[in-house]
Amino acid sequence: MALLKLQINNRSYETDVEEDTPLLWVLRDNLGLVGTKFGCGIAQCGACTVHLDGEAVRSCTLPVSAVGKGKVTTIEGLSEKGDHPVQKAWDEIDVAQCGYCQAGQIMTAAAFLKKNPKPTDAQIVETMSGNLCRCGTYHRIREAVKSAASKTK
Amino acid sequence: MQNLEQTSRRNFLKIASAAGGGLFLGFNWANAAAVPVIVNPESLAAGAVNFNSFLTIGTDNIITIFSPNPEIGQGIKTAFPMIVAEELDADWTLVKTVQANLDSSKYERQVTGGSGAVPHSWERLRKAGATARYLLVEAASKRWNVPVSEITTEKGKIFHKSSGKSLAYGALAEEASKLTVPKEVKLKDEKSFTLIGQSVRNVDNKNIITGKPLFGLDFYREGMLFALIQRPKAFGLKLKSVDAEAAKKMPGIVNVVTFENSVAVVGKSTWQVKKARELLKIEYEKEFDLESSTDHNRIFKQLLDGGEATVRRKNGDVDAAFKNAAKVITAEYQCPFLPHSPLEPMNFFAHVREDGVELVGPTQTPDRARGEAAKITGFPPEKITVEITRQGGGFGRRLAADFAIEATHVSKLMKAPVKVIWTREDDMTGGTYRPAVRYRFEAALDKSGQMIGYKLRGVGMNAGNPTREDNFPSGAVDNLLIDSVDHKSPITTGPWRAPITNFLAYAEQSFLDEVAEAAGKDPVQFRLELLEKAKKAPVGEIKYDIDRMIAVIKLAAEKSNWGKKKGVHQGFSVYFSHRSYVAQVGEVIVEKGKPVLKNMIAAVDCGIVINKSGSLQQVRGGVVDGIGHAMYGNLTFKDGVPDQSNFNGFRLIRMNEIPEVDVHFVDNGISPTGLGEPALPPAGAAAANAFYRATKKRLRNQPFIEEEAFKNIS
Numbered sequence: 058m059a060l061l062k063l064q065i066n067n068r069s070y071e072t073d074v075e076e077d078t079p080l081l082w083v084l085r086d087n088l089g090l091v092g093t094k095f096g097c098g099i100a101q102c103g104a105c106t107v108h109l110d111g112e113a114v115r116s117c118t119l120p121v122s123a124v125g126k127g128k129v130t131t132i133e134g135l136s137e138k139g140d141h142p143v144q145k146a147w148d149e150i151d152v153a154q155c156g157y158c159q160a161g162q163i164m165t166a167a168a169f170l171k172k173n174p175k176p177t178d179a180q181i182v183e184t185m186s187g188n189l190c191r192c193g194t195y196h197r198i199r200e201a202v203k204s205a206a207s208k209t210k
Numbered sequence: 211m212q213n214l215e216q217t218s219r220r221n222f223l224k225i226a227s228a229a230g231g232g233l234f235l236g237f238n239w240a241n242a243a244a245v246p247v248i249v250n251p252e253s254l255a256a257g258a259v260n261f262n263s264f265l266t267i268g269t270d271n272i273i274t275i276f277s278p279n280p281e282i283g284q285g286i287k288t289a290f291p292m293i294v295a296e297e298l299d300a301d302w303t304l305v306k307t308v309q310a311n312l313d314s315s316k317y318e319r320q321v322t323g324g325s326g327a328v329p330h331s332w333e334r335l336r337k338a339g340a341t342a343r344y345l346l347v348e349a350a351s352k353r354w355n356v357p358v359s360e361i362t363t364e365k366g367k368i369f370h371k372s373s374g375k376s377l378a379y380g381a382l383a384e385e386a387s388k389l390t391v392p393k394e395v396k397l398k399d400e401k402s403f404t405l406i407g408q409s410v411r412n413v414d415n416k417n418i419i420t421g422k423p424l425f426g427l428d429f430y431r432e433g434m435l436f437a438l439i440q441r442p443k444a445f446g447l448k449l450k451s452v453d454a455e456a457a458k459k460m461p462g463i464v465n466v467v468t469f470e471n472s473v474a475v476v477g478k479s480t481w482q483v484k485k486a487r488e489l490l491k492i493e494y495e496k497e498f499d500l501e502s503s504t505d506h507n508r509i510f511k512q513l514l515d516g517g518e519a520t521v522r523r524k525n526g527d528v529d530a531a532f533k534n535a536a537k538v539i540t541a542e543y544q545c546p547f548l549p550h551s552p553l554e555p556m557n558f559f560a561h562v563r564e565d566g567v568e569l570v571g572p573t574q575t576p577d578r579a580r581g582e583a584a585k586i587t588g589f590p591p592e593k594i595t596v597e598i599t600r601q602g603g604g605f606g607r608r609l610a611a612d613f614a615i616e617a618t619h620v621s622k623l624m625k626a627p628v629k630v631i632w633t634r635e636d637d638m639t640g641g642t643y644r645p646a647v648r649y650r651f652e653a654a655l656d657k658s659g660q661m662i663g664y665k666l667r668g669v670g671m672n673a674g675n676p677t678r679e680d681n682f683p684s685g686a687v688d689n690l691l692i693d694s695v696d697h698k699s700p701i702t703t704g705p706w707r708a709p710i711t712n713f714l715a716y717a718e719q720s721f722l723d724e725v726a727e728a729a730g731k732d733p734v735q736f737r738l739e740l741l742e743k744a745k746k747a748p749v750g751e752i753k754y755d756i757d758r759m760i761a762v763i764k765l766a767a768e769k770s771n772w773g774k775k776k777g778v779h780q781g782f783s784v785y786f787s788h789r790s791y792v793a794q795v796g797e798v799i800v801e802k803g804k805p806v807l808k809n810m811i812a813a814v815d816c817g818i819v820i821n822k823s824g825s826l827q828q829v830r831g832g833v834v835d836g837i838g839h840a841m842y843g844n845l846t847f848k849d850g851v852p853d854q855s856n857f858n859g860f861r862l863i864r865m866n867e868i869p870e871v872d873v874h875f876v877d878n879g880i881s882p883t884g885l886g887e888p889a890l891p892p893a894g895a896a897a898a899n900a901f902y903r904a905t906k907k908r909l910r911n912q913p914f915i916e917e918e919a920f921k922n923i924s
């Protein structure tokens with residue numbers, strides 16, 4: 058066990074965990090940040106996507122000890138009022154069915170659009186194909202990323 | 211008269227006090243003929259009310275509607291209140307939906323499955339809304355002293371046009387609650403609907419996009435322990451001995467407990483129990499044969515050729531028809547087992563206390579979970595509460611209660627609140643799969659290309675009856691025989707989205723394409739001719755609506771410009787399942803020598819469409835699901851152990867692999883039927899028939915990617 062300091066959503070957290078614990082389970086079991094989801098545990102589905110220093114990463118395979126001083130953003134911290142352009146697009150286009158994959162989809166899309174604010178359709182599909190949606194909401198995910206892109210300056 | 215159960219009373223009182231008075235209308239889920247009742251503290255205290263769901267209109271104008279059905283992504287939590295709000299002329303922005311807890315004496319159909327929730331509830335919900343509106347109008351008429359006939363309602367307000375008076379519903383709620391409920395209320399003319407048929411966003415959107423705790427896996431309780439369970443790795447094994455010494459020594463581990471064939475590692479966090487579980491040393495012994503997929507293929511062949519079949523439907527003289535046939539077409543189709551793979555793996559919380567049991571989690575059958583917990587703990591059902599969380603998909607998997615049984619056992623043994631969590635590997639290898647099935651079809655054509663004989667034998671692995679003997683083309687063929695044989699396998703199976711029809715439709719609609727070709731007929735024309743024949747001279751009982759089926763066929767043909775597109779290879783499919791009718795056209799284009807599925811066009815008759823946005827999602831999702839599993843879904847076995855255990859080995863469809871899906875609804879004003887399943891069954895065959903047009907190769911087995919003919923197809 059080790060006492061670790063983590064920077065998450067612009068707040069400091071301290072927690073006592075084994076160093077090999079994936080960030081996902083620290084967020085969920087230790088810190089009560091359950092917006093980040095568990096889907097596969099082997100970096101295949103993207104449900105656990107968070108930002109580490111602005112990069113989309115899969116928290117299910119990221120040992121918490123590797124986070125170091127890095128700044129973590131989870132779905133809870135993506136925006137203060139849930140009004141990030143990507144979140145707004147997700148609501149307006151009514152993307153979710155069961156909703157379970159959507160936090161990961163949104164985090165993937167938000168990191169992507171930050172780097173590439175004017176993506177082509179092919180780039181959107183390429184990036185978002187890393188995230189699974191078992192309900193098959195892919196058409197609207199694609200539409201929502203496009204819509205968010207058109208609204209981000 | 212029933213008394214209120216604890217949970218509803220609590221819910222009710224909470225809302226009642228928050229609303230600060232108003233109208234509380236109870237209505238009866240179990241009895242469509244029951245008259246809604248006004249609920250107030252006096253009637254509650256007297257126990258003299260008989261209701262099981264309710265809507266409330268607060269003095270603050272907020273309308274709260276309890277939705278009793280589990281939400282698994284099928285959109286019930288949005289659609290149900292829309293129906294009430296329509297009849298009530300409510301302002302949708304002021305309507306709140308609350309998921310009701312299990313209350314089985316009250317909700318007769320608190321199950322998600324079979325696309326049955328909407329058809330069941332349609333009348334009752336409308337009546338509840340209409341009754342509330344009636345009372346508000348009465349109250350206004352009294353207050354203003356004007357006749358009811360001069361009063362109109364719109365968007366949560368009441369108007370008396372000639373005097374210019376108007377009031378919000380909340381202002382009349384108290385007065386309405388003093389009136390007498392009418393025995394009969396008039397429902398709206400369906401043509402005048404203003405909310406039903408519109409696009410309404412998912413009522414949980416805000417919570418979903420901000421990551422609020424909604425799902426079973428998000429449920430945490432102070433002092434709760436975490437459990438991962440080691441189940442036998444192979445189907446057919448049973449537990450012999452457990453050495454848990456090493457596991458128990460791991461940090462955070464509280465205990466290791468055993469029940470039935472399961473070993474539960476219980477501790478302080480998910481990761482700790484996961485690591486400790488790997489250190490268990492367990493010995494198993496063989497209870498049943500450990501089957502491999504190669505065994506299944508052999509067994510299928512035996513059963514098709516010589517199995518003792520149960521006759522499901524028989525019309526005319528099949529032997530004579532085949533003897534007299536000018537042409538006989540035979541083909542076999544097979545599908546593998548499939549896991550459900552909802553993105554939220556199975557999980558459940560249980561707290562077995564001294565005075566009762568608390569269950570919390572994602573289940574499609576809360577009543578079953580409660581019944582099982584009662585058996586394990588000996589508590590009567592009324593001492594067991596079930597809180598239903600939102601569910602990260604179900605697809606039929608959460609109709610089982612294994613996870614609730616496990617949680618109850620572990621909590622009972624640990625005397626502590628426990629959440630059982632399944633990893634993805636547990637979920638994929640843990641059973642209750644869509645059964646593997648093989649079909650043999652035979653069709654007899656006469657000289658003119660008429661189908662005079664039809665035979666279908668279905669053989670399955672724990673599939674029960676793998677046919678739907680009364681479905682099309684039954685009723686349209688003079689001589690017909692449908693039978694089936696089941697193999698009892700230790701591999702567990704259960705309903706999987708659109709049970710049986712998820713593959714039967716594929717096989718049947720692909721085979722009919724083969725028959726149409728052999729008869730030298732256009733596939734659409736061929737089906738229409740059969741249906742016309744069934745209409746003119748029905749053979750035996752017909753359990754589908756011929757006209758509704760014809761209508762979706764024609765709509766799909768029209769919208770896809772059937773047979774008239776240059777360079778586009780089209781495939782057709784139509785199916786009736788779960789009370790709805792869906793026809794689909796798949797369109798394949800050859801790009802750089804490679805056939806690619808570009809478009810799917812779906813014509814859907816599910817009666818009145820309640821929520822346009824949600825319905826579109828259900829159809830598109832169903833098509834994507836049908837195509838995805840037809841192309842890639844494959845669970846194979848070696849000595850009773852699944853070869854695939856996670857999404858690296860088991861392939862789910864991704865965004866870069868989906869076709870466009872163009873959806874058209876039939877507008878016929880018929881009472882709504884469900885939509886969670888019916889779009890899935892016909893999807894695969896529309897795609898496969900289109901691939902055939904492009905490649906001249908039939909895809910008779912799923913998944914396509916394992917088929918030689920598909921090797922160079924994306």
Ligand code: FES
Binds near residue numbers: 094099100116
């Ligand atoms: S849970 Fe991390 S990628 Fe699936």
Ligand code: FES
Binds near residue numbers: 190
């Ligand atoms: S919305 Fe259910 S998994 Fe994506």
